[in-house]
Amino acid sequence: MVDHRLSEEHEALRQSVQDFARKDVAPVIADYYEREEFAYPLVRKMGEMGLFGLPVPEEHGGMGGDYFALCLALEELGRVDQSVAITLEAGVSLGIMPLLRFGSDEQKRTWLPKLATGEVLGAFGLTEPDGGSDAGATRTTAVLDGDEWVINGAKAFITNSGTDMTGFVTVTAVTGERPDGRKEISAILVPSGTPGFTVAKKYSKVGWNSSDTHALSFDDCRVPAANLVGERGRGYAQFLATLTEGRVAIAALGVGTAQGCVDECLRYLGEREAFGHKIGEYQAMQFKVAQMELRAHTARLAYYDAASRMVRGEPYKKQAAIAKLASSNAAMDNARDATQIFGGYGFMNETPVGRFYRDSKILEIGEGTSEVQLMLIARELGLPA
Structure with a gap:
């Protein structure tokens, strides 16, 4: 039986990060964004919450969780802001995981406890x-x-x-x-x-x-x-493995942004009036948001599948590429539609959808372009390199 419901532990983590994103990140991030300033207080708070140490074993100072837990945290952060989310994603998948997977005992003793608590970034x-x-x-x-x-x-x-x-x-x-x-x-x-x-x-x-x-x-x-x-x-081969893991994490971040676009549009459709009606009453707007929800939902299923295969120790290279491609497309398409729904307000940086639109393009480039993902999927299907 297939069951996509979260465990009690995963659901508690998701809600905790959702609260942090909405109460701590959302009210202040536009100001940091406008000043192009690294949000040190928010990053340190994530360290105190143990988010950097989610997939790190307790013996190395981490939370002893799994990579799926990290993905859930990234989705909730991406739902509000990508800058904070990518700081966590890169800090773990690119800073911590290479040492955790391939580092020497001395390297792990020296760095992992400080990395897992967010005291240090790699x-x-x-x-x-x-x-x-x-x-x-x-x-x-x-x-x-x-x-x-x-x-x-x-x-x-x-x-x-x-x-x-x-x-x-x-x-x-x-x-x-x-x-x-x-x-x-x-x-x-x-x-x-x-x-x-x-x-x-x-x-x-x-x-x-x-x-x-x-x-x-x-x-x-x-x-x-x-x-x-x-x-x-073995450095190149090691990092290819690191990138495959990271694609699942980036997919979760992208799903968060795709869902965040839906959240913002639902709020706006219930507030904004045009021609004597709430714009949410117009079927054109309803269909657009329905399409946005479709993209977010299907992309989430893709990264859930890739993450579950990873956690079980099964091959997941193709699923990771599919998840990364689906989520980056969903984030970019939803950000474009959300900006259109918001009209002139969507073009302003102080609105979340304006930031989502600017941020989402890099999801189609970083940690493997969309073209690279298509190439990987084709090769995993057995087509010639």
């Missing part, structure tokens, strides 16, 4: 200025010199990389050549403040204005050889 440097979706075209290099890695290169669009809370960035770098002539790519942890590691000025972005995003550069940056994360030469 980031992951994969994308490069000339790389984009071609992550295998990594140019950053790391040469072993005695007991140190010497790193040179650059990374682009790295979330959570330049905050006062950022403790490190794990970067992918070419560490040699494989027997078949291809690049050997490894992952190396670089603590913030390491000489030769420079964080550029923050980007001026279309959306996600209250999240932290920077370009990074490495100029003869030296870190201990022990900062290798996982196996040498």
Whole structure:
């Protein structure tokens, strides 16, 4: 029997995050967004709530929950604001999970307790200025010199990389050549403040204005050889696995935004009058919101399916790609329709739908573009690469 009802624990978590999003985030986030300022008080509050530690075992200072719990939290945050939601998503899926899955015992002892409580944020440097979706075209290099890695290169669009809370960035770098002539790519942890590691000025972005995003550069940056994360030469494969997990989390965030658009439109349809009637009485408006609810509901089922497969230890690469594609489409389409329903007010940044519209485009790009998701689905169906 298929049952999509949440367990008591998951439902209690969902309600707790929903309360936080509505009472703490919603009243203040527009101001942070307008100032393009990182919302430190809200991020610290998420740390106090244990949200960063949801999928982290108790032995490492976490909540001992599962990845689905993180997804539920992201959906509720995305329902109100994406900047805060992506800070949590990247902090966990890109900052914590690589160490949890592949890190050494010493790396876990040193970093996971601080990451799980939100005291410190971790980031992951994969994308490069000339790389984009071609992550295998990594140019950053790391040469072993005695007991140190010497790193040179650059990374682009790295979330959570330049905050006062950022403790490190794990970067992918070419560490040699494989027997078949291809690049050997490894992952190396670089603590913030390491000489030769420079964080550029923050980007001026279309959306996600209250999240932290920077370009990074490495100029003869030296870190201990022990900062290798996982196996040498397995950095690219490790991060592909990390991205697959992250797509499920991004899908949950996108579903939250798609549902948030429905929430805002239902409120507005009951308040706004035109030609002597509440605009919610017009069938054209009713059909538009019905379509929006359809998109949010079906995208939610897609990420529930992917997350449940992940938690059970079953293959889920195709389902993760489907969920990410469905949810990013739903968020973008719903944000567009919500902005249309709100008319001129929807074009104003102080309205949630205005922020949703600006924010949602990146969901079709980050952690694998929509085209990459289609490619992955096709390959999982057995079609040739």
